[in-house]
Amino acid sequence: MEKCRLVFSGAGGQGVITAAIVLAEAAALHDDLNAIQTQSYGPEARGGATRSDVIISDTTIHFPKVLQPNILVCLTQEAYNKYYSIIRPGGLLILDSRFVTTNIKAAARQIALPMYQTVMDTIGKPIVFNICMLGAVIGISDLIQPESIIKVLQTRIPAAYLAINEQALRLGMGLGEPYAP
Amino acid sequence: MEKCRLVFSGAGGQGVITAAIVLAEAAALHDDLNAIQTQSYGPEARGGATRSDVIISDTTIHFPKVLQPNILVCLTQEAYNKYYSIIRPGGLLILDSRFVTTNIKAAARQIALPMYQTVMDTIGKPIVFNICMLGAVIGISDLIQPESIIKVLQTRIPAAYLAINEQALRLGMGLGEPYAP
Numbered sequence: 001m002e003k004c005r006l007v008f009s010g011a012g013g014q015g016v017i018t019a020a021i022v023l024a025e026a027a028a029l030h031d032d033l034n035a036i037q038t039q040s041y042g043p044e045a046r047g048g049a050t051r052s053d054v055i056i057s058d059t060t061i062h063f064p065k066v067l068q069p070n071i072l073v074c075l076t077q078e079a080y081n082k083y084y085s086i087i088r089p090g091g092l093l094i095l096d097s098r099f100v101t102t103n104i105k106a107a108a109r110q111i112a113l114p115m116y117q118t119v120m121d122t123i124g125k126p127i128v129f130n131i132c133m134l135g136a137v138i139g140i141s142d143l144i145q146p147e148s149i150i151k152v153l154q155t156r157i158p159a160a161y162l163a164i165n166e167q168a169l170r171l172g173m174g175l176g177e178p179y180a181p
Numbered sequence: 182m183e184k185c186r187l188v189f190s191g192a193g194g195q196g197v198i199t200a201a202i203v204l205a206e207a208a209a210l211h212d213d214l215n216a217i218q219t220q221s222y223g224p225e226a227r228g229g230a231t232r233s234d235v236i237i238s239d240t241t242i243h244f245p246k247v248l249q250p251n252i253l254v255c256l257t258q259e260a261y262n263k264y265y266s267i268i269r270p271g272g273l274l275i276l277d278s279r280f281v282t283t284n285i286k287a288a289a290r291q292i293a294l295p296m297y298q299t300v301m302d303t304i305g306k307p308i309v310f311n312i313c314m315l316g317a318v319i320g321i322s323d324l325i326q327p328e329s330i331i332k333v334l335q336t337r338i339p340a341a342y343l344a345i346n347e348q349a350l351r352l353g354m355g356l357g358e359p360y361a362p
Binding site for chain 2: 012013017021024025027028029032034035036037038039040041042043045046060061064065155
């Protein structure tokens with residue numbers, strides 16, 4: 001596989017850091033890949049937009065920061081405004097269609113998905129928005145096995161919440177799969 | 182302040198990643214510092230010992246990985262065996278006295294604290310072991326304000342668990358403070 005560099009961005013509390021950790025753990029512990037996961041906090045973090053980076057590779061990863069992501073996810077307008085310009089040319093930009101509107105032409109494939117709306121209509125709990133987003137990412141990119149995500153969720157999520165997390169993952173995959181290459 | 186580089190190490194499930202994220206967020210969002218937090222997963226992560234890195238600074242942080250920590254925490258023997266050699270000469274090595282025994286002379290100040298035992302004797306719930314560890318770190322190092330940690334916990338921990346987390350933090354500070362410079 002080619003090295004895949006991802007940036008998940010959004011507002012504090014939307015769970016982008018958790019989503020990144022779940023993805024990195026799933027890749028490394030269950031898909032036999034290497035992964036590194038980073039977040040940095042500076043004056044910009046105090047301003048609002050949060051970002052979390054993941055690199056996944058089957059070879060050693062030397063530099064842990066993502067400069068140009070292959071996959072950039074933006075869950076809020078503020079995160080989009082701040083980060084859309086870092087996308088790798090030819091990369092994939094995944095947006096939540098409720099929270100982000102855009103007229104800018106990026107040098108990337110731009111996919112707006114109703115992730116938040118689908119979670120709210122079907123499950124009614126915003127806390128699994130981040131896992132729906134993760135489902136969309138792996139539905140589109142086929143980056144890792146969904147079962148690997150579920151194995152990680154089983155170790156991290158209280159049993160009572162596991163079913164809605166798995167449902168959110170499947171919903172996201174359903175939204176993403178039509179866009180798979 | 183001087184740049185402080187920390188590595189928290191232990192076994193999966195002990196919460197070293199969460200502790201690192203809480204510390205980084207507290208430093209950046211409430212103590213007006215910059216912070217970066219990283220974890221990498223490779224073949225060694227599949228073997229058992231987990232590690233999570235944090236850098237805290239009042240200036241810009243350029244390289245996000247910790248090569249030689251000023252503060253290294255080891256919560257298991259396996260983590261200790263694997264990581265004790267990376268400590269920065271003159272650094273601080275904090276061990277859990279129940280899980281780690283050592284006869285090796287490190288070029289560091291070595292402090293073994295009964296963190297796990299104190300949590301179990303006083304609170305009886307191992308899930309707050311990681312927050313007790315965080316309390317010990319800030320009790321010894323005075324790195325950031327304890328109130329900043331509590332503010333982050335308030336946003337991340339369900340209300341029902343907040344009291345035992347705060348208690349664990351105070352217990353850890355009590356264990357650490359006698360060793361403050």
